[in-house]
Amino acid sequence: MGGASKKPISTVEKRMKKMAEEQQKKQQKRATTKTGKELTSKNVVIDNETLKKVQEELKKETIVTPYTLSTKLNVTVSVAKKILEELERQGVVKIGTKDRRTAVYIAAS
Structure with missing residues (x-):
């Protein structure tokens, strides 16, 4: 009448x-974001290629919002917001109107 049978070692x-494989996949998933270029943290690294794309988009359009920029560059909205904030500090764009949710940027001429 022994107890419950033990599972084989192979199982x-x-x-x-x-x-172990699932944990490894989770760690890889946490390491990169949608753009695949920067780590998930508060600091966003903006490379020169992205800045050139943004400046080309600014030449085409009169106004830019973080949502429109994120759809064209295929990045998240939060990354697009940080890109636009950085460009505002550099003087490339200036803020047209700002709401608590969104901001509308205008190309500085």
Whole structure:
């Protein structure tokens, strides 16, 4: 009448291997963002290619919002906001109107 039967060692090994793979996938997922270029943190690194694309978009359009910029550059809205804030500090764009949710930027001429 012994107790419950123990699982074979191979089953336990398979389960441990699967758990290790899942943890590795989670760590990789946390490491990169949608753009794939910067780590998930408060600091966003903006490369020169992205800045050139933004300046080209500013030449085409009179006004830019973070949403329109994020859809054209395929980045998140928060990254687009930070890009526009940085460009405002540099004097490339100036803020037209600002609400508590969105801001409308106008190309400085």
